[in-house]
C-alpha cells in the first residue's frame with residue numbers, strides 16, 4: 001500500500017508494534033485539553049501518570065481524578081469525563097486519543113505511549129458541544145435518530161402477535177447494523193458533519209452516517225417497515241443522505257465495523273426509487 | 283402526496299433540496315462529463331491523428347488537418363449556440379455554483395484522518411474550484427474573445443483553429459514565451475484537475491444514485507473509473523502538449539490549404555483571410571482550389 005495514506009491496517013500495525021515495545025513501570029505524560037464549561041475557553045494541561053501493565057485511558061483518568069496535580073506540580077481541578085460500560089459497548093467514553101476519535105475505555109496506553117516520558121493527548125470530540133473537559137453533549141446524535149424514526153412502532157392497545165419471520169441472510173445484514181452504539185466516532189471523523197450549537201439548526205444540518213444506517217436497519221425490519229416512507233422522506237430532506245460527500249471516513253473509524261458506506265449507497269438507491277414514485281404519484 | 287393546502291413555509295432550496303442535489307450529480311455526468319470526453323477526444327487528435335490517419339505528407343499535416351476538419355464539423359452543426367448555452371454553459375454554471383455551495387458545507391480534516399478516501403473527497407472539492415477558474419478562463423479567452431487575457435493577444439478563430447489555439451497557448455505566433463509556458467502549465471493543471479474531478483465524480487455518482495452498494499461493487503466501479511481517468515488524462519496531456527509544441531505559422535499554411543472554397547470566399551469578402559506566412563496579403567486574393 002502507499003505509505004503516505006493512513007489505513008486501518010497501518011494504524012493497527014503501529015499500535016501493535018508499540019504494545020510489543022512497551023516498557024514496564026514507566027511514567028507517561030497525559031496532555032489533556034480542558035474546558036471549565038460550555039462557552040468557556042479551552043486550555044492544555046499536562047499530568048504525570050505512572051502506568052501499570054494493561055492500563056487504559058479511563059484507569060489513568062481515574063488516577064488523575066484522585067491526584068489532580070499538573071506535571072509542574074500545580075494543584076488543579078479533577079479532569080471530567082463520561083463513561084458507562086467500560087467494555088466498548090455504550091459509546092459514552094468516546095474522545096480523541098492521540099488526535100483520533102475512539103472509545104477511551106478500550107484505548108490501551110501501551111498502544112500509544114510505550115516509552116518513559118511519552119506523551120498521550122486527550123481531547124473532547126469537536127463535533128459536539130463540550131459540557132466539561134472531555135465530556136460532551138451528544139444530544140444531536142440522538143435527535144438525528146429521531147428524525148428517521150429509528151425504532152419499531154409496536155405500541156398499541158392489543159397484542160400484535162409474533163413478528164414476521166426473517167431470512168438468515170437479511171438477519172445477518174441487520175444484525176451488523178444493529179450493533180451501532182451511538183458513540184459518535186463516525187460523526188467526529190465525517191467532514192460533512194460539523195459542530196452545530198443551535199438546536200433549531202439540527203433538523204436541516206447533516207443527519208450523519210449513523211442515522212442513515214439506522215434508517216436502513218429499521219426499513220429492513222418486518223414491522224419497522226411501516227414507517228419506511230417517512231424515513232425516506234426525512235432522508236430526502238435538507239441535511240439528508242445527499243449531504244454525504246463520500247469521504248468514507250465514517251466506515252474507517254466505526255469501532256463496530258458497521259458498513260456505513262454500504263448503508264449510505266443503499267439509502268441512495270432507496271431514495272432514488274422513492275423519489276421517482278413520489279414524482280409520478282404526485 | 284402532501285395534502286396540506288397551506289403554502290409550504292420552507293424556501294425554494296429547502297423544498298427542492300433532493301432534486302437539486304440529484305440534478306447536480308446528473309449534470310456532472312451528462313451533459314458536462316459526456317462533453318468533456320468528446321472535447322478531449324477532438325483536441326487530442328493533434329497527437330493521435332499522427333498515427334491514426336493518413337492525410338498529408340508530414341505529421342503536422344495529418345494532425346492539423348484532422349483537427350481542423352473536426353472543428354469545421356462542429357461549427358457546421360445546426361443550432362450550435364443553442365446547444366452551447368443550454369447543454370454546456372448553463373449546466374456548467376449550475377453545477378459549479380451549487381458545487382461551490384455544497385463544498386462550503388464541509389470541513390476538510392485530512393490532517394487528522396489521512397485516509398485515501400478522505401484525500402479523494404478533499405481533492406474533489408479543490409479540483410472543482412481550480413477547474414471552474416480554468417473553464418472560465420478557457421471559455422472567456424477562446425470562445426468569448428476576451429483577448430486582453432491572452433498573452434500575445436491572439437484571437438481564436440475556428441477556420442484557423444489549430445494555429446490560433448497554439449498561439450494562445452504559446453504566448454504569440456512566434457517562439458514560445460515565458461507567459462506562454464505559464465499558460466500552457468495552467469492548461470495542463472486545469473485539464474488534469476477536471477479529469478480527476480470527472481473520474482472521481484463518476485465513482486461517487488454511482489453511490490449517490492445507489493448503483494454500487496456493496497464494497498466489492500464500489501471497488502469494481504473504481505477500477506472502471508480509474509481506467510477512464512487515466513485514458514482521459516493521457517488525452518488531455520497530449521492535447522496540451524500537442525498544441526504547446528505546434529508552430530502557429532506551420533499550422534496556418536495547412537489550415538489555408540484545407541479550407542473549403544465557400545469559407546475562403548467568405549473570409550476574403552470580410553477581409554479575414556490570413557496570408558500564408560511570408561506571403562503578402564494580396565497574393566492569396568485569387569487563390570481557390
Ligand code: HEM
Nearest residue numbers: 245307310311315378381410411414480483484486487490
Ligand atoms: C466541468 C467539468 C465538471 C465535470 C465533468 C464535473 C463532474 C462531476 C461529477 C460527475 C460529480 C459527481 C456527482 C455525485 O457524486 O453524485 C461531481 C461532483 C461535484 N462537483 Fe463537479 N464537475 C465539473 C465541474 C465542477 C466545478 C466547476 C465545480 C465547482 C467548484 C464542481 C464541484 C463539484 C462538487 C463540490 C462535487 C461534489 C458533490 C457531492 O459530493 O455532493 N464541479 N462533479
Ligand code: SF4
Nearest residue numbers: 190244245247248250
Ligand atoms: S462517507 Fe459520507 S457520511 Fe461517511 S464520513 Fe464521508 S461524508 Fe461523512
Ligand code: SF4
Nearest residue numbers: 180181183184186254
Ligand atoms: S455507526 Fe459506528 S461509529 Fe457511528 S455511532 Fe454507530 S457505532 Fe459509533
Ligand code: FES
Nearest residue numbers: 084086088091105
Ligand atoms: S465506557 Fe462504554 S464504550 Fe467506553
